[in-house]
Amino acid sequence: MANKKSIGQKIRWWWSTRVLGFWRVKVAGKIQRKLAQPADTIVFKQDAKPMPAPKKSGITVILTAYRRAEYLAEQITALRNQTIPPDEIWVWSNRSEEELLDVSELADRVIVANSNFLFWGRFALASLVRTEYVAFFDDDILPQPGWFENCLNTIANGDDGILGGSGVLLPAEGGYASKNKAGWNGLQSTSVTEVDLVGHAWFMRKSYVRYMWIEEPTEWNNGEDIHLSYMALKHGGIKTLVPPHPENNLSIWSCRPDFGKAVGRMKVATYQTQDHRGTRSNIVDKYRADGWKIVAIR
8 A cells, every 4th residue: 555645745735736737738728629620510530440350369458539629639648658559549429519629530430429428438439449448538538658557567466346546445335426436546556455336447358248237227427437337247257346556557547547637627627516316315225225245345
């Protein structure tokens, strides 16, 4: 486990992630938006190659475009620069109040919807990938170079499951609370941490995505992270885990911390404008009544 930060370390961390990070990402975002021209009616500048044959290896990444699509270019660059790069990068574009972006010159495949399928669309799309592994990232997450290698090493060392970059340990007394976290924005540990659910970034075998659809979600407006983790545990005995996020080695983290915090401040995510805590608590309580043994009571 990581040692407690000193006052000086906390100040430096705050300055790096909240002040410098804000301006670093704000300026970069304005520059990178020029790489993908907006269009109300999408006419793709580039067609995708034919779908590859399935294989028992490799990684396909699924990104989303909604309110912060200008950061896709930086995300895609970070993914191409992984120590174990993905085979393909796909973008699922939900319809929002902003203009749709043609990012066909950046990604390998682009799916544009004239409807907002929220976060469910990307998980449905995952059934079509042809690689052994699939990874998902929220639009305010920038993986560091060794993240995929970190995930694959975690699995190779015997900790297979639904892997993620920001894990939540639910309170024993019931309901939902995210105060107890592990990962890039929580406990920074040199070990694998078992959690109840993960968000922000997911990495898993493609075969595990099917657990998402075994039962109808309790809510369609929120809680896909809760639903996936419980369904995988209930129907497959698949645990949810956060790979190591050592304090002294950010190169294997799921997200560069100043990027996640700065982007979230610049253009607010939907979950920050709507209070879903009651909905998420209802989902957790229903699943616990159904038999979900959370980490705190196991």
